[in-house]
Amino acid sequence: MSYEDLLGFVRETEALSQVAGRLSWDQETVMPRGAADQRAEESAALSHVLHQRRTDARLEDWLAQIDDAALDPMGQAVMRHVRRDFDRTRKLPPKLASDLARLTSRAQGIWAEARAAGDFAAFAPTLAEVVRLKREEGAALSAGGDVYDALLADYEPGTTAAELDAMFGALRPRLVALREAVLDRPDPGGVSGTFDETAQLAMSTKVAEIFGYDFTRGRIDKAVHPFSSGSGADVRITTRTAADDPFNCLYSTIHEVGHATYEQGIDDAYALTPLGQGVSMGVHESQSRIYENQLGRSRAFTGWLYGQMRDAYGDFGVADEEAFFAAVNRVQNGFIRTEADEVQYNLHVLLRFDLERALISGDLEVADLEAAWNERFEKDFGFAVDRPANGVLQDVHWSVGLFGYFPTYTLGNVYAGCLYGGLRDxxxxxxxxxxxxxxxxxxxxxxxxxxRHGGLRPPRETIELACGMVPSEGPLLDYLEEKFGALYGL
Structure with missing residues (x-):
């Protein structure tokens, strides 16, 4: 049994995994509402096939017989990923894997309807079942270890909740102090008017292109919650529009382009292998956040963007480039994580990180989640949640079982802060x-x-080699304090 045989088998598995991702993309963009139950069965069936392939007895033989030391760096990295994936997947009962796929496919539609109706109670029983299965999954994967860490490893291998808790604990005091100082200053104001959806989407397409998104291998569609899907030669993104807020569409698009160009930029030799996709969600978020914030919201870029906006929309209530820079980076109270400014964004993530850890550990039950969310939000932000769509129902993540995903958003911001220093040098x-x-x-x-390196190296090593430093929260905090201190005259 040779490495070439293993690689051929793995490529077929990765191809099927891409098909599964395409089903999810379709479900969030163009699938008819009446197809939800059938799609759940399709997703469950494909999940079962993937689980069988990822626990195939031949993999154990290949892993035992192939000499990693005789392989080149790519081969050694492939073996590392395959071994890790095999060890994790065989701990998971096949029925649990298919049950999770079936439930989360159905739960997504239930969440969307509950969100539109503002009715958490309509979603709570389904979410409780998702949490129950995710606890079961985490227990199986952890084999007696920390259950949340086992789930976190799906998104950020090599990182523990305790490490993130320490990093986030170091972030919080300076973020809170900066938030309080900024909100104590006069509000610079924002844009005004109504912004045509067609014009917004045209502007997003133009900006996506200049940020390097390859439309011959991708497309932009609309969805309730913007996301990026796929890798290699088929990487799709979604955005959303609001008639009174062109930044929602524009910066959602830039954010997702950061994800998508990461996938499009990976070395073609890694296609349909474990190296042919982003190495972790934290590293992925570093790309989306540096595109969106350090580049897309910079004084220099917003100066160029102001002219583009004037050409597209005429007068939109902003006098000049400096006022536009302030409007783009305006810090104000708000409920929605994806619309939050750079100063407050991570506080939204830290709330979710703490709540989902409590859900998985059993310290918090779904029946008490809405109250816990509202209490924590008012404590952190100083005002009350007005409706569930602006609170516990605003994110899709828990409905589709992405427990352990939220902290990678802030980790990605930390990584972006480190990368930005290397980029400027x-x-x-x-x-x-x-x-x-x-x-x-x-x-x-x-x-x-x-x-271009994809999954060749572990996540933190990927960041360290790119920016030339051990990742820490310091560069992000320094960047935020310098930028917003100057903007608000602190």
Whole structure:
């Protein structure tokens, strides 16, 4: 049994996994509402097939017989991923895997309807069943260890909740202090008017292109919750529009383009192997957040963007480039994580991290989740949640079983802060380029130093080698304090 045989088998499995992802994309974009139950069965069947392949007895033989030391770095990395995936998947009972796929496919539609109706009680029984199965999954994977850590490993291998808790604990005091100082200053104001949806989508397409998104291998559609899906030659993104807020569409698109160009930028030699996709969600978020924030919300880029907005919409209530920069980076109270400014965004994530850990540990039950969310939100942000769609029902993640995903958003921000320092050192004329709407040097540096490597190295090593430093929260905090201190005259 040879490495080539193993690689052929793995490529077929990865291809089927891409098909499963395409089913999910279809469900959130164009699937007829009446197809939900059938789609749940389709997803469950495909999940069962994937589980069988990932626990196939031949994998154990290949892993035992192939000499990793005789392989090149790509082969060694493939073996590392296959071994880890095999060890994890065979701990999971096949019925549990298919039950989870079936339930979470159905739960997504139930969540969407409950969110639209503002009725958490309509979703709570389904969420309780999701939590029950995720606890069961975590217990099976952890084999007596920490159940939440076992789930977190699906999104950020090599990181523990205790490590994240320490990092987040270091973030919180300076974030809270900055938030309080900024909100004590005069509000710079925002845009005004009604923004045509067609024009918003056209602007998003244009910006996606200059950020390097390849439309010959991708497309933009609308969804309730923006996301990116796929890898290699088929990487799709979604966005959303609001008639009174063009930034919602614009920056959702830039964020998802960060994810998508990571996938599109991976070395073609890694396609349909475990290396052919982002190495972790934290690293993935580093790309979406640096695209969206350090680049897309920079003073230099917003100066260029202001002219584009004027051409598209005429007068929208902002006098000049400086006022536009302030409007784009406006810090104000709000409920929605995905719409939050850079200062407050991570506080939204930390709330979810603490609540989902409590759900998985059993310290919090779904019946008490809405009250716990509302209490924590008012404590952290100083005002009360007005309706479930702005609170516990705003995110899709728990409905589809993504427990352990939320903390990777803040970890991605931390990674982005580190990468931004390396990028500025490498591209000294970055601001001049951004002011012309030229993202090529920035995205090219990220592609060369991080994106093309895919899953070749472990997550933190990927970041460390790209930016030349051990990742820590310090660069992110320094960046935020410098940017918003200057913007608000602190």
């Amino acid at each position: 490498a591209v000294p004329d970055l601001d001049d380029r951004l002011a012309r709407g030229d993202l090529s040097a920035a995205t090219g540096w990220l592609r060369e130093n991080l994106q």
